[in-house]
Amino acid sequence: MAPQSAAQSLLNKAEKKFNSSTGWFSSASTKYEEAGDLYQQAANAFKLEKLFRESGDCFSKEAECRERGNETNDAANAWWNAAKAYKQGYPDLAVQALGQTIVHLTKSGRFRQAADREKEIAQIYLKEANDVAKACESFERAGEWYAQEDAQATANSCFKDAADLHADLDQFPQAIARYEQVADASLSSALTRYSVKEYWLRSGLCALAMRDVVTAKRNMARYGQLDTTFPSTREAKFVMALVEAIEAGDLQQFSTVVGEYDQVTKLDNWKTSILLKIKRTLDEEPDLR
Structure with missing residues (x-):
C-alpha cells in the first residue's frame, strides 16, 4: 500500500x-x-x-x-484562493469560486476588490470558456463598480473591452454607446484625451457595420464639435473615406482606402474583423445611397 x-x-x-x-x-x-x-x-x-x-x-x-x-x-x-487553483485547468469552477468571493466582497462594501474579481471572471469567459456574451456582461459589471469607486481609468478600460465585445456580437448600438461613454470620460483629462480619436474611430466603424452611413456621418460631425482637432486626424479621415466608398457602392475604392490606412497604421484584429463585416454589407448591397 x-x-x-x-x-x-x-x-x-x-x-x-x-x-x-x-x-x-x-x-x-x-x-x-x-x-x-x-x-x-x-x-x-x-x-x-x-x-x-x-x-x-x-x-x-x-x-x-x-x-x-x-x-x-x-x-x-x-474562495479567491480556490479560484486561483481552479484556474489551472478548471475555468467553470474558477468562475463559481470567484462568484462566491464577490458575494462576500459586495456585502462588506468592498466594491473595488469585487470589480477586480469580476474582471477576472470576464477574462476567464473570454480566454478559457470562449463565451463572449458573458465576458461582455462581466466587463460591464466590473466597469460600473470601478466607476463607483472613482477608479475611472480602470472603468474605462473595462467599458472599452465591453464595447469591443458588443461589436463582435454584432450589437453595434450598444458598442457605439460604450465607446462614446469612454470617449466622453477621456476628454476631460489631458492624459487620456489622446485616446479619444481611437474610440470615435471604432464608433464610426460600428455605424458602418450596421449599414448606417447617415448615423456615421452625423456622429463624426458631432465628434468634431466636441474636439475641433478630430476632423483633421487620420482616424476621422479614414472613416469619411470609407463613407464615400460605401455611398458610391465602390468595392475597389473601399479596399484601396483600407489598404492605404493599413500601410501607415497597422490594423489590429478587431478593426480587421469589423472591416470585413462592412465589406460584406457592401458586397450584399452595392448601392447604399
Whole structure:
C-alpha cells in the first residue's frame, strides 16, 4: 500500500475535525476555525503537488468553514484562493469560486476588490470558456463598480473591452454607446484625451457595420464639435473615406482606402474583423445611397 501523501494526510485531519462533535470545552466556531486551518494547509500541500483540482476543493472547504464561523473576510480570501487553483485547468469552477468571493466582497462594501474579481471572471469567459456574451456582461459589471469607486481609468478600460465585445456580437448600438461613454470620460483629462480619436474611430466603424452611413456621418460631425482637432486626424479621415466608398457602392475604392490606412497604421484584429463585416454589407448591397 502506497504511503499517504502529506496533503492527503492533512485533508483527512481536516475532514475529521469538520465532522467531529463539539465537546464540553470547545465551541462550534472553534471547531470550524481549526478545520479551516487544516483545509488551508491541505490546499497548499496539494498545490505543491500540482494537484490543482484537489487544492481548489480544499480551499472551497476552508471557505465553508470560515462562513460557518462568520469569518467573512477570511471566507472571501479562501474562495479567491480556490479560484486561483481552479484556474489551472478548471475555468467553470474558477468562475463559481470567484462568484462566491464577490458575494462576500459586495456585502462588506468592498466594491473595488469585487470589480477586480469580476474582471477576472470576464477574462476567464473570454480566454478559457470562449463565451463572449458573458465576458461582455462581466466587463460591464466590473466597469460600473470601478466607476463607483472613482477608479475611472480602470472603468474605462473595462467599458472599452465591453464595447469591443458588443461589436463582435454584432450589437453595434450598444458598442457605439460604450465607446462614446469612454470617449466622453477621456476628454476631460489631458492624459487620456489622446485616446479619444481611437474610440470615435471604432464608433464610426460600428455605424458602418450596421449599414448606417447617415448615423456615421452625423456622429463624426458631432465628434468634431466636441474636439475641433478630430476632423483633421487620420482616424476621422479614414472613416469619411470609407463613407464615400460605401455611398458610391465602390468595392475597389473601399479596399484601396483600407489598404492605404493599413500601410501607415497597422490594423489590429478587431478593426480587421469589423472591416470585413462592412465589406460584406457592401458586397450584399452595392448601392447604399
